[in-house]
Amino acid sequence: MHPNTDVHDFDFKVKHTINFLEEGNKVKVSVMFKGREMAYTAQGEELLTRFIEKLEDVAKVESPIKLEGRNMATILVPQSKKAKKTNKPG
Numbered sequence: 001m002h003p004n005t006d007v008h009d010f011d012f013k014v015k016h017t018i019n020f021l022e023e024g025n026k027v028k029v030s031v032m033f034k035g036r037e038m039a040y041t042a043q044g045e046e047l048l049t050r051f052i053e054k055l056e057d058v059a060k061v062e063s064p065i066k067l068e069g070r071n072m073a074t075i076l077v078p079q080s081k082k083a084k085k086t087n088k089p090g
Helices: 007-022 035-054 080-087
Strands: 027-032 059-068 071-078
Touching (some): 007 035
Antiparallel strands (some): 027 071
């Protein structure tokens, strides 16, 4: 994503992330800054915070939001209660 990611694109990425998490995969969410976008790191952090809030019932944060060079990223993992549900059949 970029700091100026559109609402529709944001929602699309949230839906795909939910699918990945339901399969039991970790997800790394990053915001890439190009050129003068580095002046808007606060927008990137707010975007990632909104992303985390949208997924709080499905995922938990494994790695907090970090700025590494021109990328700001966080890692999300599936909630543990989903793993309990997969162990029940049997």
